[in-house]
Amino acid sequence: MTATSLEHTTVPADTGEVTLLIARQVEPGFEDAFEKWAQGILDTAAAFPGHLGYGFFRPSAPGAPWFLVHRFRDAAACRTWQESPERQAWFDHCEGHRHSEIARRELSGMETWFAKPGSTRPAPPRWKMVVGSTLAVYPISLLGNVFLLPHLEAVPLLLNTALVSALFSVLMTYVAMPTVSRILRGWLRG
Incomplete structure (x- = not known):
């Protein structure tokens, strides 16, 4: 067998x-x-x-x-x-x-964000994943604080937090992490 x-x-x-x-x-x-x-x-x-x-x-x-x-x-x-x-x-x-x-x-x-689809290659070291995710979170946080949060001041805290969390999660998953992973691919795998 x-x-x-x-x-x-x-x-x-x-x-x-x-x-x-x-x-x-x-x-x-x-x-x-x-x-x-x-x-x-x-x-x-x-x-x-x-x-x-x-x-x-x-x-x-x-x-x-x-x-x-x-x-x-x-x-x-x-x-x-x-x-x-x-x-x-x-x-x-x-x-x-x-x-x-x-x-x-x-x-x-x-x-899972840093894994190449269809590959069995190990993920990058955790410290590189922290750097990569920080580079993805930073612009979203900055733009959110400047443009979004001032418009949500009158919204109750629980709803405000839920809206921000949902928006940030979508942007991280579909925009920021794929972009950062692609840009840093050589460094992450090196």
Whole structure:
């Protein structure tokens, strides 16, 4: 049997969302069997409390790896799935699928902003992520304080804070972090 069970790895101890990215190599001719097996394990994981969704990516070219992605509410939910008898049962019955794990990454917190999609390369050091996120937060905070907050003075504090938080989150996720990550790509990876 060439299929290997996923090794237990330590999940980061923070309470933020955890993304598990697994690359698997499938021997030619066994793609259909692997796809059925992978879909079964992903569907089983999706039923676990704290599982936020999954992705299944076929190879970009013949012989390239397949990627399975799980998202969990937190490290505890990820650990519950990884240590579950249901997950182990899938690996106990994977004969004939001829696949092996070739890479695994667990991303949590800011690492997901700095991870290159489809890559199993490690995230940059945390101090570089702090510098990058500071460069993203600073202009948003400055512009918000100058142009937005003066217009929200009459709004109750709870609503004011909710509006600012929502706007800043959208700008960080869709504008600032992608831009900073792209501009600093060489430095972050160096």
